[in-house]
Structure formats: C-alpha cells, structure tokens
Amino acid sequence: MQKHVAFVVLMGVAVGFVGCATNGSAQSEAAVGAEGMDGRIESESVTMVVRGMSCPKCADNIDLQLRSVRGVRDVAIDLGAGEVKVAVDPMVPPTRSQLAQAIRRSGFSLVSIDTP
Numbered sequence: 505m506q507k508h509v510a511f512v513v514l515m516g517v518a519v520g521f522v523g524c525a526t527n528g529s530a531q532s533e534a535a536v537g538a539e540g541m542d543g544r545i546e547s548e549s550v551t552m553v554v555r556g557m558s559c560p561k562c563a564d565n566i567d568l569q570l571r572s573v574r575g576v577r578d579v580a581i582d583l584g585a586g587e588v589k590v591a592v593d594p595m596v597p598p599t600r601s602q603l604a605q606a607i608r609r610s611g612f613s614l615v616s617i618d619t620p
Contacts, residue, residue, distance in 0.1 A: 545575075545597040545619060552588045553615040554607055557581070562612070569606040573598045586615075 557563060563581040570579045570590060575598040578591035588607075592598065600617050607614040
C-alpha cells in the first residue's frame with residue numbers, strides 16, 4: 505500500500521511539472537491559412553481556436569507563451585469554448601506566425617486565427 509501511495513504522489517508531482525497531457529500534434533500553419541501568416545495583425549484583437557486545452561494549467565502555459573510575444577498586451581482564455589482572445593498593441597502588432605508559434609510551443613494545436 506505504501507508503494508502505491510508513493511507512486512500516486514510521484515505521478516502527481518510529474519504532472520505538476522509537465523502539465524496536462526496534450527495531443528502533441530500541433531497543426532501546420534497551412535491548416536490555419538498560411539496566406540498572410542507573416543503579415544502583421546491589423547486589428548486590436550484576435551481570437552484563436554485552440555484544440556487540446558482542458559485545465560487551468562493548460563491555460564497558464566498558453567498565457568505564458570503568448571505574453572512572451574512582442575505586441576501581445578493581454579490574453580483571455582475560455583477553456584470551455586477552446587478560444588484564446590489576444591489584445592494586440594497596434595504600435596507593434598505581432599504576426600499570425602508569431603502567435604501560431606507561441607501556441608505550438610505551449611504544446612497545443614492551433615485550429616484558426618480570426619480577426620474582427
């Protein structure tokens with residue numbers, strides 16, 4: 505019984521370091537419309553549909569990666585809808601490619617990037 509408890513505790517610690525299990529299959533930029541992926545975002549906000557988010561740890565990881573992108577002012581994540589809304593600094597807007605790479609670095613699959 506003691507070995508079982510130690511294993512469960514160890515697995516809990518491992519999940520804490522690694523985060524949630526993701527599908528690990530980030531989609532290519534072509535899947536989200538590679539045309540214009542290098543162009544700067546021309547609006548003050550963008551909504552991304554992201555596959556694989558399931559818990560607050562997932563949201564924290566995505567938030568951290570997106571906030572490291574120059575030009576990202578704020579991030580709001582809706583786990584239920586699978587949406588990530590990003591407020592963009594119009595003076596130094598990021599590219600679609602930079603946002604897609606941040607999602608990929610966080611270990612999730614980007615489905616689409618939409619601007620209003």
